[in-house]
Amino acid sequence: MSDLAVNIGNVRLKNPVMVASGCFGVGREYGELFDLSFLGGIVTKTVTLEPREGNLPPRVWETPAGMLNSIGLANPGISAFIETEIPFFRELDCAKIISIAGKNFGEFVEIIKKIDALDCIDAIEINVSCPNVEEGGLAFGTSPETVSGLVSTVRKITEKPLWVKLTPNVTDIAEIGRSAVDAGADALCAINTLSAMEIDIGRRVSRLGNITGGLSGAAIRPVALAKVFALHRALPDVPVVGIGGITEAGDAIAHMLAGASAVQVGSGIFRSPHLPIEVVVGIDQYCEFYDFPRAEDLTGALNIEE
Amino acid sequence: MPVDVLGKITDKRIIARDTVRIVIDAPSVAENAKPGQFVMVSQSLPTFDPFLRRPIAISGAEWGRIELIVRVVGWGTAVLANSEEGDQLRVLGPLGIGFPPPAGHLALVAGGIGIAPLLFAGRNWAKSRLFYGETTADWICDLSREKSCEFDIATDDGSVGEKCNAVELLKKKIDQFEHVFACGPEPMLHAIAKLCKRKKIPCAVSLEERMACGVGACQGCTIKTKSGYRRVCKDGPVFDANEIIWEELDERPCG
Ligand SMILES: Cc1cc2nc3c(=O)[nH]c(=O)nc-3n(C[C@H](O)[C@H](O)[C@H](O)COP(=O)(O)OP(=O)(O)OC[C@H]3O[C@@H](n4cnc5c(N)ncnc54)[C@H](O)[C@@H]3O)c2cc1C
Ligand SMILES: Cc1cc2nc3c(=O)[nH]c(=O)nc-3n(C[C@H](O)[C@H](O)[C@H](O)COP(=O)(O)O)c2cc1C
Ligand code: FES
Numbered sequence: 001m002s003d004l005a006v007n008i009g010n011v012r013l014k015n016p017v018m019v020a021s022g023c024f025g026v027g028r029e030y031g032e033l034f035d036l037s038f039l040g041g042i043v044t045k046t047v048t049l050e051p052r053e054g055n056l057p058p059r060v061w062e063t064p065a066g067m068l069n070s071i072g073l074a075n076p077g078i079s080a081f082i083e084t085e086i087p088f089f090r091e092l093d094c095a096k097i098i099s100i101a102g103k104n105f106g107e108f109v110e111i112i113k114k115i116d117a118l119d120c121i122d123a124i125e126i127n128v129s130c131p132n133v134e135e136g137g138l139a140f141g142t143s144p145e146t147v148s149g150l151v152s153t154v155r156k157i158t159e160k161p162l163w164v165k166l167t168p169n170v171t172d173i174a175e176i177g178r179s180a181v182d183a184g185a186d187a188l189c190a191i192n193t194l195s196a197m198e199i200d201i202g203r204r205v206s207r208l209g210n211i212t213g214g215l216s217g218a219a220i221r222p223v224a225l226a227k228v229f230a231l232h233r234a235l236p237d238v239p240v241v242g243i244g245g246i247t248e249a250g251d252a253i254a255h256m257l258a259g260a261s262a263v264q265v266g267s268g269i270f271r272s273p274h275l276p277i278e279v280v281v282g283i284d285q286y287c288e289f290y291d292f293p294r295a296e297d298l299t300g301a302l303n304i305e306e
Numbered sequence: 307m308p309v310d311v312l313g314k315i316t317d318k319r320i321i322a323r324d325t326v327r328i329v330i331d332a333p334s335v336a337e338n339a340k341p342g343q344f345v346m347v348s349q350s351l352p353t354f355d356p357f358l359r360r361p362i363a364i365s366g367a368e369w370g371r372i373e374l375i376v377r378v379v380g381w382g383t384a385v386l387a388n389s390e391e392g393d394q395l396r397v398l399g400p401l402g403i404g405f406p407p408p409a410g411h412l413a414l415v416a417g418g419i420g421i422a423p424l425l426f427a428g429r430n431w432a433k434s435r436l437f438y439g440e441t442t443a444d445w446i447c448d449l450s451r452e453k454s455c456e457f458d459i460a461t462d463d464g465s466v467g468e469k470c471n472a473v474e475l476l477k478k479k480i481d482q483f484e485h486v487f488a489c490g491p492e493p494m495l496h497a498i499a500k501l502c503k504r505k506k507i508p509c510a511v512s513l514e515e516r517m518a519c520g521v522g523a524c525q526g527c528t529i530k531t532k533s534g535y536r537r538v539c540k541d542g543p544v545f546d547a548n549e550i551i552w553e554e555l556d557e558r559p560c561g
Contacts, residue, residue: 022524025524029540030521060524060526064357218354218357247354270519271358271359272352
């Protein structure tokens with residue numbers, strides 16, 4: 001058995017496998033299927049200041065080797081979340097990361113004021129990359145100045161580790177990543193979904209109620225690997241959390257070789273609820289077979305001839 | 307509690323045009339299954355085509371086996387319908403809330419493949435009668451094995467049973483019933499809901515929505531009800547007809 005523990009800044013994970021925001025709730029439902037303490041960590045559905053009902057249905061659509069979603073950050077709002085979800089979430093024996101989003105800097109500040117005192121939260125994931133909302137979301141995450149302004153604003157009011165979740169819908173992800181880190185982010189998470197749509201040509205309508213959505217699943221894995229690689233290359237000392245297209249252990253290992261210190265599994269869970277555990281086991285087997293005493297040694301262990 | 311298991315197909319037969327009945331050995335799913343619940347199913351091999359599982363109602367559960375009725379409407383259902391006896395399927399379930407306990411004599415109203423969950427209800431609650439509508443005879447599922455419940459059949463073209471639809475069948479006998487369970491196309495469900503409201507008979511409808519997780523985690527399958535957004539997979543698929551905002555369902559841009 002190899003040492004599977006990894007560190008994302010000063011957050012210690014018992015293994016590198018987390019579940020991605022929006023794909024796992026806070027773990028209630030999947031917790032009926034397996035023991036959540038096998039996970040390295042859980043990232044909650046993104047929570048906003050006010051409750052959000054989310055977008056018009058249909059909200060999901062299957063695509064070749066993946067899916068579109070336009071959920072639209074449906075959530076009960078931070079106050080109700082703290083009241084109804086935190087009592088369950090706090091008891092879980094794995095790292096607990098809360099994902100948050102706001103329409104403007106002020107909303108982020110308000111939310112952080114409410115969660116800063118919760119000791120059960122190990123890190124805050126700042127979602128500036130949701131393609132399914134009009135304000136905040138992508139509009140923030142595509143501008144280095146806005147990301148920098150936002151991160152420095154929230155950095156001033158919390159000691160908690162700040163992870164910034166980046167969008168792939170940019171020309172140079174490393175530039176955005178650098179502006180987040182320079183402003184005080186502790187880690188970068190990549191990637192959120194790619195802006196995408198599908199059309200029903202018979203009825204001449206979009207397949208999604210919200211018209212456009214975000215693409216996830218196996219189809220985006222190669223894109224995600226290139227983004228993780230770009231971030232790790234530009235910012236070798238910054239922990240990167242690799243997200244995108246993980247549907248088996250090998251995909252998570254590829255993310256780590258590209259430069260990720262840990263991974264998050266998203267829509268692959270819908271195909272196979274036990275996937276996160278299979279990934280933990282697979283990483284362990286890989287480390288044994290290829291003689292990596294510690295899973296953290298996988299990070300960036302890509303052979304490159306230049 | 308749901309489980310995710312590999313189950314072997316012990317029997318598969320064609321029971322109507324494009325429609326198969328599949329029996330799967332899955333004791334841990336079968337023992338907890340209730341009429342109205344469903345499973346998320348896929349092939350056992352990890353393929354990306356399709357990427358997601360498909361929601362399919364449980365149409366029977368006995369002796370450690372579950373029965374599914376699958377109608378081919380696209381690639382995902384074609385893959386399921388093409389699997390053979392001896393193949394394994396991945397089955398996650400039972401999921402969702404089932405039908406409520408019926409308040410007396412029960413009318414089951416099925417439109418098309420909506421028959422699937424109602425067969426299970428018919429076997430479970432003896433005092434029930436099934437009203438089953440289809441477009442034409444070819445599509446009518448073979449019900450010769452259904453001993454426990456009586457049924458009336460209607461087709462749009464009169465090729466078998468009466469020439470009308472399931473709602474009209476129900477209308478003729480509705481005064482004999484104290485509860486209605488329905489599953490089928492939305493316009494049919496809406497008509498039944500209106501009829502039951504007028505007659506002051508409680509009515510439970512089983513709805514369909516596109517699903518990703520099937521367990522309540524992704525918010526992908528929500529519909530707007532009188533008490534706010536509800537997840538069809540977790541808070542349904544069975545809802546009290548009075549809770550549904552039918553106009554919202556009718557006006558959906560696509561689906
Ligand atoms: C709770 C629940 C129980 C169901 N039970 C059964 C059952 O017992 N037997 C059965 O044959 N089918 C059942 N369905 C419908 C079945 O899930 C869909 O037909 C299937 O997902 C279509 O997949 P596909 O790849 O074959 O078709 P696609 O290529 O995805 O679609 C083909 C057509 O089917 C429609 N469709 C696709 N998915 C759904 C859906 N989830 N609900 C309604 N329409 C859809 C599409 O709009 C399209 O017109 C159920 C659906 C739900 C939500
Ligand atoms: C249904 C669904 C809902 C999602 N909701 C969120 C969300 O609320 N916040 C967020 O940061 N990412 C959200 N995501 C994006 C995922 O966290 C992840 O970044 C993306 O799906 C890529 O990973 P995957 O290919 O493993 O799914 C969502 C994805 C899906 C499929
Ligand atoms: S399909 Fe995910 S919540 Fe219903």
